[in-house]
Amino acid sequence: MEKNRIERDELEAIIRPYTEIEGIDAAGLSSLDGLLVAWSGDNGPDPEVIAAHAASMLASFKTMAEELGTTLPRLLNLELTGHDLILAPLNRDLVLILVGRKDAIGKLTGKVRASV
DSSP, X not given: OHHHHHHHHXXXXXXXXXXXXXXXXXEEEEETTSOEEEEEESSOSOHHHHXXXXXXXXXHHHXXXXXXXXXXXXXXXXXXXXXXXXXXXXXXXXXXXXXXXXXXXXXXXXXXXXXX
């Protein structure tokens, strides 16, 4: 039990700095198969649904990347009306998910790209 608590604390420490940025509504981690691992956000979208869709999108883009002779995308920036998203695989197992206002996501895109 203590080991699981430590791992969860470490995972939450990855997303905590993002949730402190003005304009970021939610930050999370999911597995590449869509399992929600950690989430922090206020009254926003259903985190389990977002994690599942993020995995599905990354799988589609991975297939496209392979067709182009490359590997898993380093970063996906999705611009929507109302919220923008960043999906960034951190490693072979975890995906960083950021949800926020266009201005906040725009400022973070370069920083996230440099860190993955």
